[in-house]
Amino acid sequence: xxxxxxxxxILAEHADGQPARVSFELLARGRGLADALRAELWxxxxxxxxxxxxxxxxIAAGADAVLTIEHPAxxxxxxxPYAACLAQEVRARQPQILIAAATSTGRTVMPYLxxxxxxxxxxxxxxxxxxxxxxxxxxxxxxxxxHILATIRTPRHRPQMATVRPHSTRPPTPDPRRxxxxxxxxxxxxxxxxxxxxLGFVPSPxxxxxxxxxxxxxxxxxxxxxxxLPLVRDLADSLDGALGATRDVVDRGWLDYPHQxxxxxxxxxxxLYVAVGLSGSVQHLAGMQTSSTIVAINSDPEAQxxxxxxxxxxxxxxxxxxxxTAKLRRARRRAAETxxxxxxLP
Amino acid sequence: MRIxxxxxxxxxxxxxxxxxxxGTMVREGVDAIVNxxxxxxxxxxxxxxxxxxxxxxxxxxxxxPPRAESALREVLAMGADQVVLVSDKAFAGxxxxxxxxxxAAALRRLAPVDLILCGERxxxxxxxxxxxxxxxFLDLPVLTYVSKLTLDSGRTCRAExxxxxxxxxxxxxxxxxxxxxxxxxxxxxxxxxxxKRARQTELTVWTTRDLDVPADAMGLKGSPTRVExxxxxxxxxxCERLCALDGHELDAATxxxxxxxxxxxxx
Numbered sequence: 345x346x347x348x349x350x351x352x353x354i355l356a357e358h359a360d361g362q363p364a365r366v367s368f369e370l371l372a373r374g375r376g377l378a379d380a381l382r383a384e385l386w387x388x389x390x391x392x393x394x395x396x397x398x399x400x401x402x403i404a405a406g407a408d409a410v411l412t413i414e415h416p417a418x419x420x421x422x423x424x425p426y427a428a429c430l431a432q433e434v435r436a437r438q439p440q441i442l443i444a445a446a447t448s449t450g451r452t453v454m455p456y457l458x459x460x461x462x463x464x465x466x467x468x469x470x471x472x473x474x475x476x477x478x479x480x481x482x483x484x485x486x487x488x489x490x491h492i493l494a495t496i497r498t499p500r501h502r503p504q505m506a507t508v509r510p511h512s513t514r515p516p517t518p519d520p521r522r523x524x525x526x527x528x529x530x531x532x533x534x535x536x537x538x539x540x541x542x543l544g545f546v547p548s549p550x551x552x553x554x555x556x557x558x559x560x561x562x563x564x565x566x567x568x569x570x571x572x573l574p575l576v577r578d579l580a581d582s583l584d585g586a587l588g589a590t591r592d593v594v595d596r597g598w599l600d601y602p603h604q605x606x607x608x609x610x611x612x613x614x615x616l617y618v619a620v621g622l623s624g625s626v627q628h629l630a631g632m633q634t635s636s637t638i639v640a641i642n643s644d645p646e647a648q649x650x651x652x653x654x655x656x657x658x659x660x661x662x663x664x665x666x667x668x669t670a671k672l673r674r675a676r677r678r679a680a681e682t683x684x685x686x687x688x689l690p
Numbered sequence: 691m692r693i694x695x696x697x698x699x700x701x702x703x704x705x706x707x708x709x710x711x712x713g714t715m716v717r718e719g720v721d722a723i724v725n726x727x728x729x730x731x732x733x734x735x736x737x738x739x740x741x742x743x744x745x746x747x748x749x750x751x752x753x754x755p756p757r758a759e760s761a762l763r764e765v766l767a768m769g770a771d772q773v774v775l776v777s778d779k780a781f782a783g784x785x786x787x788x789x790x791x792x793x794a795a796a797l798r799r800l801a802p803v804d805l806i807l808c809g810e811r812x813x814x815x816x817x818x819x820x821x822x823x824x825x826x827f828l829d830l831p832v833l834t835y836v837s838k839l840t841l842d843s844g845r846t847c848r849a850e851x852x853x854x855x856x857x858x859x860x861x862x863x864x865x866x867x868x869x870x871x872x873x874x875x876x877x878x879x880x881x882x883x884x885x886k887r888a889r890q891t892e893l894t895v896w897t898t899r900d901l902d903v904p905a906d907a908m909g910l911k912g913s914p915t916r917v918e919x920x921x922x923x924x925x926x927x928x929c930e931r932l933c934a935l936d937g938h939e940l941d942a943a944t945x946x947x948x949x950x951x952x953x954x955x956x957x
Binding site for chain 2: 423424427447448449451452453454455456457458459460462463464465466467468482483486487488492493494495496497498499500501538539540541542543544545546547548553555556559583600601602604607608609611615616637638639645650651652653654655656657658659663664667668671672675676679
């Protein structure tokens with residue numbers, strides 16, 4: 345591809361020595377933008393030294409080039425070295441767009457970097473596109489608790505920076521025949537200086553984390569007490585999903601804060617959100633209403649959540665959940681036995 | 691030791707209604723409150739002051755219109771020692787870059803500062819960008835999503851940081867910027883004595899004349915980003931409705947849920 349325009353970059357993240365899933369989602373977004381601009385798509389990847397084989401999946405997923413900024417000191421995220429290394433590469437190579445995932449890493453390094461580069465940054469975009477008239481990046485994000493969408497532009501500053509919610513795009517189907525370059529850069533020692541030291545890590549007991557989950561089952565006060573939570577947990581397990589909760593449930597101590605979905609908790613955007621025994625306060629809706637599909641179960645026919653659901657079920661959750669969980673388990677077993685019928689999650 | 695907590699006044703978002711006809715927000719009658727997530731930062735700061743071995747001062751600063759004074763008074767009533775309102779028409783319309791730039795200038799004027807504690811994000815803008823941006827302007831390290839925080843000596847802090855798959859244990863040199871999540875502490879309510887003191891305390895107000903901010907970095911004009919268009923999300927929900935109030939309906943409804951999910955490739 346002949347290149348006279350500046351490239352589009354995505355910030356790849358790693359997990360266990362491999363590109364993390366969000367990197368592929370970003371490539372799906374980035375490919376569309378790069379094609380619209382007739383520009384190259386680069387995956388920029390600060391992290392440990394990885395083999396060509398470990399990086400090849402990024403090329404198969406749409407990258408024309410992979411720029412690895414590699415050093416053992418970058419194996420763990422630290423804001424100062426990550427920002428310093430990225431700033432140096434951005435200044436040297438002048439991408440026109442840099443997008444990252446709205447993860448704990450992306451949400452930390454991107455605002456730091458945007459200030460260092462004196463450019464604009466838009467958080468949590470749900471849609472990115474190119475304005476055909478100007479070639480500018482149009483960054484669309486929910487505002488005011490998801491009631492409205494705002495389209496934002498960075499007219500004069502470059503690169504145009506944005507973060508996008510994890511799981512708001514599907515990773516592309518890999519094409520193993522695609523070719524691309526791997527550019528390896530070793531950062532100078534002064535770029536690696538950090539005033540933050542890593543002392544340890546405690547993995548979360550929840551196997552599935554909310555923002556990483558394709559399916560989230562959200563529970564509200566309708567569950568009545570903590571002892572009833574296994575009903576909801578079983579439903580989540582039957583869908584291979586994570587457990588979310590309203591602020592009410594967290595404030596009562598029935599579930600920990602990391603489970604909280606809503607304005608003062610996490611924003612999730614899974615493929616499927618199942619709302620159980622929650623009324624759908626504005627505060628909760630703000631954290632989940634961009635989910636692709638919403639199924640709600642509530643005994644109050646007037647509950648707001650039933651109005652914003654794709655499938656609204658007026659029923660007592662204590663009647664529905666045991667039956668539904670058993671049926672879902674059976675259906676998934678059948679689907680697993682006959683894989684040709686498809687539809688299963690990867 | 692000096693701890694500074696930048697706060698923001700926001701509309702009480704749970705009370706926000708939408709005008710169905712125009713798709714705009716009905717602002718009338720909506721109270722302005724301290725960003726609820728900032729209260730956790732204030733509380734964390736007050737607790738650090740209470741457990742500090744030496745003298746420790748908690749200063750709260752807010753950039754906003756004159757009415758943001760009420761937010762600062764509320765934080766005074768909780769126990770903050772000093773509050774500063776950064777207010778000037780020239781700051782209006784600032785995006786997160788410009789806001790962080792102006793707050794950084796206020797922080798420089800408050801020097802020496804040992805710790806800057808921020809809420810995770812504001813519930814109206816919902817970006818979480820000002821805290822890390824402030825750190826970058828001041829060239830300080832930043833710890834985000836912190837759920838536990840202690841000070842060692844006064845030269846370093848230790849923090850537990852929530853990430854996707856667990857909790858990182860980190861140590862950072864001071865001064866540093868730390869953004870906290872709800873787990874860090876339960877905010878206290880203002881006391882009567884605090885409220886009285888809040889009424890009597892004189893508010894410090896800083897304008898462009900008091901701060902060293904380049905004119906081309908202020909307000910809408912100094913913001914790299916522009917809001918181009920605001921519109922209502924298209925709700926393309928199918929809104930299929932089922933009732934399951936007896937055993938027979940229950941069987942049909944659960945069958946329908948399974949089919950529905952299967953049709954959408956969600957099983």
